[in-house]
Amino acid sequence: MRGIVAFYVTYLLCLILGIVCVVLVAHWNYTYRGGFAWDGSAKHFNWHPVFMVTGMVVLYGNAAVVYRIPLTWGHNKLPWKLLHAGLLLLSLILSVLGLCAVFDFHNKNHTPNLYSLHSWVGICTTALFTAQWVMGFTVFLLPCTPMAARAFIKPAHVWMGGIILVLSIVSCISGINEKLFFALKGNTNGTLPYSALPPEAITANSLGVIIVAFGLVVLKILSNQIWQRPEPGYDEGVYRPLAYDGS
Amino acid sequence: MRGIVAFYVTYLLCLILGIVCVVLVAHWNYTYRGGFAWDGSAKHFNWHPVFMVTGMVVLYGNAAVVYRIPLTWGHNKLPWKLLHAGLLLLSLILSVLGLCAVFDFHNKNHTPNLYSLHSWVGICTTALFTAQWVMGFTVFLLPCTPMAARAFIKPAHVWMGGIILVLSIVSCISGINEKLFFALKGNTNGTLPYSALPPEAITANSLGVIIVAFGLVVLKILSNQIWQRPEPGYDEGVYRPLAYDGS
Secondary structure: HHHHHHHHHHHHHHHHHHHHHHHHHHHHHHHHHOOOOOOOOOOHOOOHHHHHHHHHHHHHHHHHHHHHHHHOOOOOHHHHHHHHHHHHHHHHHHHHHHHHHHHHHHHHHOOOOOHHHHHHHHHHHHHHHHHHHHHHHHHHOOOOOOOHHHHHHHHHHHHHHHHHHHHHHHHHHHHHHHHHHHOEEEOOOOEEEHHOHHHHHHHHHHHHHHHHHHHHHHHHHHHHHOOOOOOOOOOOOOOOOOOOOOO | OOOHHHHHHHHHHHHHHHHHHHHHHHHHHHHHHHOOOOOHHHHHHHHHHHOOOOOOOHHHHHHOOOOHHHHHHOOOOOHHHHHHHHHHHHHHHHHHHHHHHHHHHHHHHHOOOOOOOHHHHHHHHHHHHHHHHHHHHHHHOOOOHHHHHHHHHHHHHHHHHHHHHHHHHHHHHHHHHHHHHHEOOOOOOOOEEEEOOOOOHHHHHHHHHHHHHHHHHHHHHHHHHHHOOOOOOOOOOOOOOOOEEEO
């Protein structure tokens, strides 16, 4: 019972941090970066952080913890599998739209694509996520896949799921940092540079910190053994990606 | 036996990637950034990436996997605890020197400290690492600490250990990305901008990719249950920070 209360407190924190991430990234780009458009202008670029943070971090993290909600344990697993896959598909669609936003903006403005370390890590993360979704759909949702194949693939699916969230956070933090150096150069008409920490810098830095906090809460929920959906044979071949014997 | 061979192959990969990280970060700063000094110049700053990557990533990662080496399992644990703590102390000292390098450089050049998102995440990572080392030393090395306290703290120590490595990688990638935008602006004397991917950009971007690969290999070693040091009562309260039920 204590474990369930602790779960729901942590899950509530996860939901709140996720909502704060979405609100903050939208507020940053709407209030300080001029809002949104789909016309190749700077406003076109502004969809990139909004879609990536909402898709690759918030929706992705929420999809990852679906199986942990004790309320769902008494039911058939299939609807929750569909919810898991559906949320991740939405997350993937947003991520692809987020990539379209930045590619379109670069192409319209004759800026090269995929040169920064942020872009290298980010594109690899999205590619891994796509492969993970296709593999997950094929193995865990197509009824023709034998149970033996599911059991064989599951540890890799579980491990890769956590790693993709970590890589998404790496991409988001490097991207927000890069954008602030680009945008906040300071000039003669009174705009303050990043180093003077104007309100926009505080807002976007805080967004970065909250993305990290959200990621840590999701990883904490995923890591706690007593919050795992009880299943026959569950413990076979389960990996513990971050655990080490530090005693 | 197959598990042990697989471990040593993965461990060899970990060692090779770690060495490549140190060589690449030194090569980048020596060849492209003008080398090293401790005089407040740009060469003073160059110690920052070298010390942070060597300390917070490579030494830290190697210290984390010490208990996984099967060769050590037949022996008393204390020498390996001392090696674990010693490597992490060296890692912490290098990290503090790396912070001194950037603070000294900023102060000498009247640049504000701790304004970027990279610096916010980085300073929190070093603070967490310091707290983790002090807590680890107090709980697991001081002989007066009761076994019950060790068993109680261990899951948090294990979890935090993995999380600090993730945060170190987030800090390194955002820092390398930021430095390349600062350094590679391109100018009239023929220097190419970051967007043209000159050799320095390829070198430092590759360093970033190899840091991520090193981190993933370390997390993989830490996560694999069959590579854990066999210990009585080991499984009690162990956390699995990245695992989730994605079946």
